[in-house]
Each structure stands twice: as C-alpha cells, then as structure tokens.
Amino acid sequence: MFKLDGVTRKFGLLTAVDGVTLDIPDGQMVGVIGRSGAGKSTLLRMLNRLVDPNGGRILFRDTEVSALSGSALRSWRRDCAMVFQQFNLVPRLDVVSNVLHGTLNARSTLSTVFNLFPKADILRAIDILERLGVAEHAMKRAEALSGGQQQRVAIARALMQSPKVLLADEPIASLDPLNAKIVMDALKDINEREGITVITNLHTLDTARTYCERIIGMSQGRVVFDGTANELTAEAVREIYGTDGEGNEISEAITSTSITARPMPAAVVSPSPAMLRTASASA
C-alpha cells in the first residue's frame, strides 16, 4: 500500500501540492480529478519520483520512496510504471521494440544498443500486445498507429516492466471517445485481472465515475474530496471545480467527454463565455 504523509511540492513561491496525506491500498483503481493546475500531475509524478517532493514522505509497503536514490530509485521506477497523455513512444521504432524497451532498465547497455532481446521477452511482448488487441501492428512503426493504438502500446510497454503500480497521467486526454473507452477498459482490466494498483489523472468526471472505485478530488494542491463515485455529490463537485468566476456552477457535462454519450442538457447547449473559458482552461 501507498502511504503519503504531508507530501508537498513547491515551485518557487507556488505550492503545487500542499501537504497531501493519503493511504492507497494495493489493488485499488484511483482517479484523480480537479481543474487544470490543481496539482494532479505533480502528485502523480512524485509517486514515481519523476518530481521530487520537498516536504513529507511517500512510503510503498516497507520502502520509503521519497528517500530512494541510485539503483534503488531505478528499481522503484520499474515497479511504478507510468503512461502519459502523449504516449512517449519512439515514433520510428516498430511497436514490438517499443514494448521491449519496457525491459531497458533491467538490461545491459550493449544488448540495448544492438536491440538484442531474449526470445522469451519477445514472446512475452507479443502476448501483452495481443491482450491489448494491437498484436497485428507489432511490426509497424509506432508512428503509423492511431492515438488509441499508440496508448495501448505504451500500456504494453509499462506492463513489460511487471509493475506493482501503474500510473497514468491523463491517458485519454488526446483520444476520441471510442479510443478513450478502449484505453480505460484496458486499464480497468489490468487492475482487475492482475490486481495492479492503477492511479490515473483524469480531466473528465464521468470517466472517473465510470471506472474508478475511488476518486480523489484536488483543488489548489490540496485533497478536497476522497470517496466513491456515489459520494461525489454536486456539492463535492463544486468544491473540486469551483464556479466559473461569475458564480455559475460548473456543469458536469463540461468536465465530460462523451464516453457514455448523454444528451446535453439545454443549459449547456449555449454555455456562457465564462464557462467556455473554464472548459478550455481545463481541457
């Protein structure tokens, strides 16, 4: 389990994450929501130490993650894999080699330079690609795939590390609703079948509601909501997202993709300019 105790990150005078204290049991699927700039990415990046906290402690089981350095830190980054909004694949490299690069940390430089991978690893990579429904593209260059396919390859690369935790930083923000659904289904499946803890930042409230057993709402670096989808009342949503600056409530439709396509309520067919500003600020 993760234990975060007063975790803080400042950038100059700005406090991006402000004294976050949380316990996350193994095997949970957690969605982190909040307005743009609320501190979601910084929080996630501190968990695998892409960003160093400058206050508080992060523990995973018996390991103090926030104190790791050198090879212990590299090993933690293997255990705590991450996927990103922009996939971060090597575009001109074929899909299967991209996935095999998930084993890079564990391999010698020489075998990496010559792209020499053991047969067992190659078969495993193909297995994982098959499970994610993209094995037929194994020999294509990553750049030839659609966004949704590339994100599934990125997830395959993360799984190749046999992680204990999978972090996903806005994994569907660049995808159309159908691909967003496929990617979220894949993350949910990994969480349920393998018991891997999944912690994902999401811009869209309805996605968090649909997929995450636990939702953490952040505002100005602080956790202002921690509960289930059912507990996420209109009042809690208001506390997380605030108002549009003119006192109007933020409509849930504005924090929504249409993964679960719903008719737009009349009130948001013609949103006010302030609401549009809020929506694009959080897009």
Ligand SMILES: Nc1ncnc2c1ncn2[C@@H]1O[C@H](COP(=O)(O)OP(=O)(O)OP(=O)(O)O)[C@@H](O)[C@H]1O
């Ligand atoms: N490397 C950095 N240097 C300076 N400021 C930063 C840095 N990273 C983040 N910030 C600031 O910290 C605050 C929180 O940023 P963060 O990216 O964590 O928010 P977020 O909730 O993930 O937003 P978004 O949904 O837009 O990605 C923002 O004000 C941002 O500008």
